Amino acid sequence: MKAVTANRLDDGAVVYLGDDDQWTPHLCAAARFDNADAAPVLAAAKSRTAEITDAYLIEIDGEGAPAGRETLRETIRTSGPTVRPDLGLQAGASQ
Amino acid sequence: MYRYDEFDATLVAERVAQFRGQVARRLSGALSEDEFKPLRLMNGLYLQLHAYMLRVAIPYGTLSSKQMRRLAHVARKYDKGYGHFTTRQNIQYNWPALVDTPDILDDLADVEMHAIQTSGNCIRNVTSDPYAGATADEIEDPRPYAEMIRQWSTFHPEFSFLPRKFKIAVTASDHDRAAVKVHDIGLRLYPNEAGEAGFEVLVGGGLGRTPYVGHVIRRFLPKEHLLSYLEAILRVYNTQGRRDNLYKARIKILVNSEGADRFADLVEAEWTKIKGRGVDLPAEEAARIRAYFAPPDFEDLSDRSEKLEAARAADEDFARWLRVNTKPHKAPGYAIVNISLKSIGGVPGDISDMQMEAVADLAEAYSFDEIRATHEQNLVLPHVKKDDLHAVWSALGGAGLATANIGLVSDIIACPGLDYCTLANARSIPIAQSIAERFADLGVQEDLGELKIKISGCINACGHHHVGHIGILGVDKKGEEFYQITLGGSGAEDASLGEIAGRGLSSTQVVDAVEKLVGFYRGNRQDGERFLDTYRRLGAGPFKEALYEAA
Numbered sequence: 317m318k319a320v321t322a323n324r325l326d327d328g329a330v331v332y333l334g335d336d337d338q339w340t341p342h343l344c345a346a347a348r349f350d351n352a353d354a355a356p357v358l359a360a361a362k363s364r365t366a367e368i369t370d371a372y373l374i375e376i377d378g379e380g381a382p383a384g385r386e387t388l389r390e391t392i393r394t395s396g397p398t399v400r401p402d403l404g405l406q407a408g409a410s411q
Numbered sequence: 412m413y414r415y416d417e418f419d420a421t422l423v424a425e426r427v428a429q430f431r432g433q434v435a436r437r438l439s440g441a442l443s444e445d446e447f448k449p450l451r452l453m454n455g456l457y458l459q460l461h462a463y464m465l466r467v468a469i470p471y472g473t474l475s476s477k478q479m480r481r482l483a484h485v486a487r488k489y490d491k492g493y494g495h496f497t498t499r500q501n502i503q504y505n506w507p508a509l510v511d512t513p514d515i516l517d518d519l520a521d522v523e524m525h526a527i528q529t530s531g532n533c534i535r536n537v538t539s540d541p542y543a544g545a546t547a548d549e550i551e552d553p554r555p556y557a558e559m560i561r562q563w564s565t566f567h568p569e570f571s572f573l574p575r576k577f578k579i580a581v582t583a584s585d586h587d588r589a590a591v592k593v594h595d596i597g598l599r600l601y602p603n604e605a606g607e608a609g610f611e612v613l614v615g616g617g618l619g620r621t622p623y624v625g626h627v628i629r630r631f632l633p634k635e636h637l638l639s640y641l642e643a644i645l646r647v648y649n650t651q652g653r654r655d656n657l658y659k660a661r662i663k664i665l666v667n668s669e670g671a672d673r674f675a676d677l678v679e680a681e682w683t684k685i686k687g688r689g690v691d692l693p694a695e696e697a698a699r700i701r702a703y704f705a706p707p708d709f710e711d712l713s714d715r716s717e718k719l720e721a722a723r724a725a726d727e728d729f730a731r732w733l734r735v736n737t738k739p740h741k742a743p744g745y746a747i748v749n750i751s752l753k754s755i756g757g758v759p760g761d762i763s764d765m766q767m768e769a770v771a772d773l774a775e776a777y778s779f780d781e782i783r784a785t786h787e788q789n790l791v792l793p794h795v796k797k798d799d800l801h802a803v804w805s806a807l808g809g810a811g812l813a814t815a816n817i818g819l820v821s822d823i824i825a826c827p828g829l830d831y832c833t834l835a836n837a838r839s840i841p842i843a844q845s846i847a848e849r850f851a852d853l854g855v856q857e858d859l860g861e862l863k864i865k866i867s868g869c870i871n872a873c874g875h876h877h878v879g880h881i882g883i884l885g886v887d888k889k890g891e892e893f894y895q896i897t898l899g900g901s902g903a904e905d906a907s908l909g910e911i912a913g914r915g916l917s918s919t920q921v922v923d924a925v926e927k928l929v930g931f932y933r934g935n936r937q938d939g940e941r942f943l944d945t946y947r948r949l950g951a952g953p954f955k956e957a958l959y960e961a962a
Contacts, residue, residue: 326438327508328462366440370458385890389829393460397830399758399840403491403506404461 317376317383318354319346320361321393322368330393331368333361339368341405343394344380412475412781413558413703415523422566423520426527430454431513438510451509453533454516455526459831462506466529467519471539471557471581472500472784476771479782481522483767489515494767496752496760498824498875499578500538500784501529505831527565532573534564534645538580540588541783544704545793547741550608553583553600555701556637559692562700563638570645574652575660577645578617583608585904590786592616592625592906593878595662596644600634609633614644614674615666616906618872623663624906626671628678635697639690643682647674707779707794712744716797732804732815735857737795744797748778750790750807751814751822755847758840759825760788769810777803787824789817819856820864820929821847824875828868828885829892835868837885837892838918842866845922850929859929862942863901878902880943881928882909883921894921898928898954899946912955924958931957 320333331339332346340346349357354373361371375384382390396404415423430450437447451457455466467482474482482502486494489511490504497503507515519525528536537557544552560579564570570577580589583600591597597613610632616625632640644662651669653659666674692700723730738747750770753759762770774782774792777799783791795803807813816822823846826832828839843866850856865879869886876882882897893915900909916924929942931954936945946954 323458323462326510328458328506330461365444366438369444385887387890388892389460392829396461397840398838399830399844 318373322371427516452530455529468536474782476775479771483764486764541785549584553581587904590902615663617663620870622877628675709742714743719797722801735815748792749817820862824865826874836887839866839868
C-alpha cells in the first residue's frame with residue numbers, strides 16, 4: 317500500500333493526502349492506494365504546487381503505519397525527532 | 412568587533428527585501444518550486460524532514476551579546492525555543508515557517524546578521540579560530556583577514572555560480588582550532604625566518620564521500636597579496652572544476668586529479684595575470700578593517716588571582732572545570748572560557764533561548780561583550796578575568812552550561828542525522844547521547860584525556876567522522892541503521908583521515924565498541940599519550956582486534 321506525503325508550502329510541515337483530497341498532518345487519516353494506482357495520484361498531487369512541495373509516495377502497511385525500507389525515516393517524519401519527544405506530533409499524542 | 416558600514420547595511424537590507432518578494436511570489440504560485448529553491452538556498456533556507464531549516468551566518472564565529480540575544484528572540488518567536496550550533500560556526504533553526512523567514516531575516520538584519528553564504532555553490536561563510544584575539548599562541552588576530560575575505564567574497568559576481576560550494580578557514584596559530592587542513596582553502600598565518608607574517612596556503616582538503624587532507628600550494632604568501640591569490644585559486648577552480656558530476660565538483664577533486672604541483676602552477680600563472688590589478692586591498696583599507704579588531708581594553712593585572720586560587724582549592728568541581736574548560740589567555744590575569752554545549756545526554760550543539768540569554772548576559776558582564784562559536788559546536792567567552800571565573804562558572808552551572816568536558820570523550824561532534832536531515836541514512840544524536848551517558852563520570856573522562864569522537868549520519872560527513880580520533884558513520888543496511896567505525900583521524904594541526912576499522916555495527920553494539928577501544932587505549936597508553944598518540948604508535952591492528960574481540 318502507498319500513501320502520498322509532502323511538506324506543506326507555507327510552514328514546511330509534513331502532510332499526507334487524505335481521503336477527502338485535502339492535506340492532513342495525520343498519517344492515520346491518509347488515503348491508501350494500491351501500488352498500481354499510486355503513480356497518477358502522485359502526479360496530480362505534485363501539480364498542487366501552491367499548497368505543498370516535495371511530494372512523494374511512501375510505503376504503508378495494512379494499519380496505515382510506515383513500512384518497508386524507509387520505515388524509520390517516515391516514522392520520524394510523522395512523529396517528530398526521536399531525541400525530542402516534546403516536539404512534533406508525538407508531543408501532542410502524549411498530552 | 413566588526414561593525415557594518417553603510418554598504419554592508421544596504422546590501423543586507425536589499426537582500427531581505429528581495430527575498431520577501433520572492434517568498435510572496437512563491438506563495439502566490441507565481442514562482443514554481445524549481446524556480447524558488449535556488450533562491451531560498453541563497454538565503455540559507457533548506458527543507459528538512461519536519462520543516463524548513465534556516466542557517467544563519469556567524470562570520471568567523473564572532474558574536475556580540477546583542478546578537479546572541481537576537482538569536483534567542485528568533486528561537487522563541489519563530490521557532491521552538493532552541494537553535495543548533497553547526498560545525499562551521501553557524502547556527503541553524505529547525506522549525507521556521509517559510510512565511511516567517513522574511514521577518515526573521517529583518518530581525519537579524521537589525522543586529523547586523525543574515526543568512527548569506529550559508530548555502531549554495533558560492534564561497535561560504537569564512538571560519539576561523541574561536542580563540543582569535545585571545546589565545547597566547549597566535550601570531551596575530553586572524554579575523555581581520557577573515558573579514559577581508561568576507562567583503563571580497565560576498566556576492567562576488569564571478570564566484571556566485573561555482574561548480575560546488577567553497578569553504579575557507581583561517582588560523583594564525585600553530586594549534587589548529589579551525590580545521591584548516593580539511594577546507595577547500597586553509598590559511599595559516601605564521602612568521603617566516605625574517606619575522607614577517609604570511610600565509611601558508613592549503614588547497615583541496617575536505618570531507619564528504621571523497622575525503623582529503625589539503626595540499627600546501629604556497630609555503631609563504633605575503634599578507635598584502637591574500638585576496639589576489641585567493642582570486643587566482645577561485646578562477647582556476649571556476650573554469651576547470653567539474654560541472655558534469657556533482658560528486659566530482661569540489662576543488663579537492665580538481666587538485667588531486669591535476670596533482671598539487673600542477674594545480675599550484677595553474678594558480679601561479681593566473682595570479683601573475685591579476686596581481687597588481689587592484690584586487691588586493693590598499694594598505695589603508697586593510698588597516699581600517701584591522702582597527703575593528705583592536706584588542707579590548709584589558710586591565711593591567713597580575714597573572715595570579717588569589718580569589719581564583721581560593722575558590723579552586725575549595726571546590727573540586729570548579730577546579731576540574733578550570734582544568735578542562737579554560738585555556739591560557741594572552742593578557743595576564745585573563746582566561747579563555749569554553750562553554751560546553753555537550754551536556755551529558757543532551758543534543759550536541761543545541762542551546763535553548765534561555766541559555767542563549769544567559770550566555771549573552773555573561774559575555775556582557777565578564778567578556779567585553781564577546782562570544783565565539785566553535786566548529787566543535789561549543790561556545791567561548793574569550794576574555795574573562797581570572798577573578799571572575801568562579802562567578803562565570805556558577806552562572807553557567809545555573810543555566811546547565813558548565814559541563815567540564817571540552818575535548819574529552821563526551822565532547823562529541825554530531826550532525827543532526829536522521830532525526831532532522833533529509834540526507835541522513837541513520838541517526839547520529841542518539842549515538843552521541845549513549846556514548847556520553849556511558850562515560851558520564853567526568854573524572855573518568857578527564858583521566859582519558861583528549862579524545863575526539865565525531866559522528867555523521869551519512870557519507871556527506873557533516874559530523875566530520877573522517878577526522879575523529881574515533882569516527883562513526885551511520886549507514887543504511889536494508890532499512891536498518893548500521894555504524895561504521897573509523898580510527899586515527901584528526902582535524903587539527905596533525906590532520907589525518909581515519910581508517911575504516913571493519914564491518915559495521917548495530918546501534919546497540921556501537922557504544923560497547925567505543926568502550927572497548929577506550930579500554931584498550933587505557934590499558935596500553937604510555938605517559939602523556941592521547942588516544943590518537945597510542946593509536947599512531949601501535950597501529951590499527953591491536954585496536955581492531957580489541958574492537959572485534961568476542962564479547
